[in-house]
Amino acid sequence: MQVFKDGEKDVDPSLICRRSLAIIGYGNQGRAHALNLRDSGVGKITIGARPGSANIGRAETDGFQVLNPAAACATADLVMILTPDETQGKLYEEELAGNLKPGATIGFAHGLAVHFSIIVPRQDLDVILVAPKGPGATLRDLYQKGMGMPALFGIAQDVSGSARALALSYGSALGCGRAGLIESSFGEECETDLFSEQVVLCGGLPGLIKAAFEILVEAGYSPQVAYIECLHEVKQIADLLWEGGLKLMDESISNTAEFGGYLAADRIVNDQVREQMRAILEDIKSGRFVAALMSDTKAGGKELRRRRQTDAAHPLEEPGREVRALMERFEKK
Ligand SMILES: NC(=O)c1ccc[n+]([C@@H]2O[C@H](COP(=O)([O-])OP(=O)(O)OC[C@H]3O[C@@H](n4cnc5c(N)ncnc54)[C@H](OP(=O)(O)O)[C@@H]3O)[C@@H](O)[C@H]2O)c1
Incomplete structure (x- = not known):
């Protein structure tokens, strides 16, 4: 098992800070990711939420700009899909696939949609997995206490050649590099989870x-x-x-x-x-x-x-x- 931690040469925390991010979904994971990333120095984060969502108010109160998923993903370098697994396929087809920037990265906190081909990502995209091993509220709580939750990470498509480095940087900004970023795959994470x-x-x-x-x-x-x-x-x-x-x-x-x-x-x-x-x-x-x-x-x-x-x-x-x-x-x- 290969484990990476903050401070090691493969983990570059500044990489993710130079990207613009869209977080689609502001639920258990979405809110914790957005807050931890911002506190780690990621400056450009937009939340993607469907119209009428009760979480729009929460995200705005937390100080984030909220757009609909199609608009939020259109300018982002990395789009993290943190909506329920069973509806990610429809969301991707109807709102994301046609709007993602060429060469962008899409990311997941669970391997299910990609591993079982519910989403078949566009060929030009990098596709990464950073899956914290626990609930979002705990991920946030540990981060605020200066601790971290371990996460599995994996790569499904690496067109740019930098998908792995970006996944490690994202995991570090989540606080998971304080505990350990464990190299895995979409299949292993999904099936064991x-x-x-x-x-x-x-x-x-x-x-x-x-x-x-x-x-x-x-x-x-x-x-x-x-x-x-x-x-x-x-x-x-x-x-x-x-x-x-x-x-x-x-x-x-x-x-x-x-x-x-x-x-x-x-x-x-x-x-x-x-x-x-x-x-x-x-x-x-x-x-x-x-x-x-x-x-x-x-x-x-x-x-x-x-x-x-x-x-x-x-x-x-x-x-x-x-x-x-x-x-x-x-x-x-
Ligand atoms: N829960 C955990 O602790 C945990 C742990 C590790 C990994 N994960 C993974 O993280 C991902 C998210 O899970 P979660 O538990 O955080 O989900 P969740 O708490 O149920 O939150 C889902 C969010 O997505 C929004 N949403 C739902 N359908 C949407 C759509 N069609 N378009 C835009 N937004 C939509 C919801 O907003 P509205 O319903 O208000 O619109 C809500 O903000 C999943 O892949 C899951 O497997 C979760």
Whole structure:
């Protein structure tokens, strides 16, 4: 694994400062990118937002000029596409492809649209990926604390010969060069990111939490206590894992928790579960997952909305609100 950090000869922070940038989308990633880049000395940043977007006001309050995506990209050397993955194809075709400057660079924070050919970039463009490994708010928060979030970077097209240098410079201005810019590719970033989201972060972990909560409540335990045991404490364990891997967690928990954990993991993450993990990876690699995502987008995001509503109505949400309010009062004292 090749990792680049600020101060190394391949990372030239001044390169990005000499370019004019358009950031299309001012959501989780868009806002954090724009603010971090500006604070790193990038002078020319225009935000591209669709008319009527609630984020126009936010970007203007933050001091940025906001134009529609077609106008914002027309004069930019680098256009960073930070809109939802599933709608990037339509945006590119209808507003960007015909307006991008000859020889411009387009950039992404996730490899999906390019890797699965939802966007087939014009032949004259450089195409770069700088994918911070975490939410936009954390990217901004770390930057302001003088720290950084690691990012993967990759190149899909390098017409100019300077795409890699620009990706490294952009990553550095985001603050990611303080932590590490890891050389990767659109394919590797996309497939591993989708897999970890689905199997661990946004699928497996919340799935385990919900099922464990339901089983405790079904068995007659208090929903508030079930919430604390199954969800609230996840943060403490995640922090230990993040800070020092399995070793620090094992050293920091009781022998009882550790011994019980080994036995339970063997039973829960069994051969059948591993088989499902492999099947999920295959669905990602073959494009079946992306086809399902795009088909739901075409249907107006019906399935996504239905699932979101089911989650919002889950019985752990109410005790969760109570417990969080209690903890907040407790922490304020
Ligand atoms: N969320 C994360 O933490 C994270 C982490 C790493 C990488 N990424 C990647 O970053 C990219 C952006 O994700 P995100 O989570 O930041 O998205 P998001 O928070 O949902 O924000 C999307 C932004 O795009 C705007 N938008 C939506 N459709 C648009 C269109 N057709 N034209 C112009 N603007 C449009 C939205 O504005 P309105 O809806 O108000 O118009 C909003 O400002 C994705 O590629 C994602 O995979 C995200």
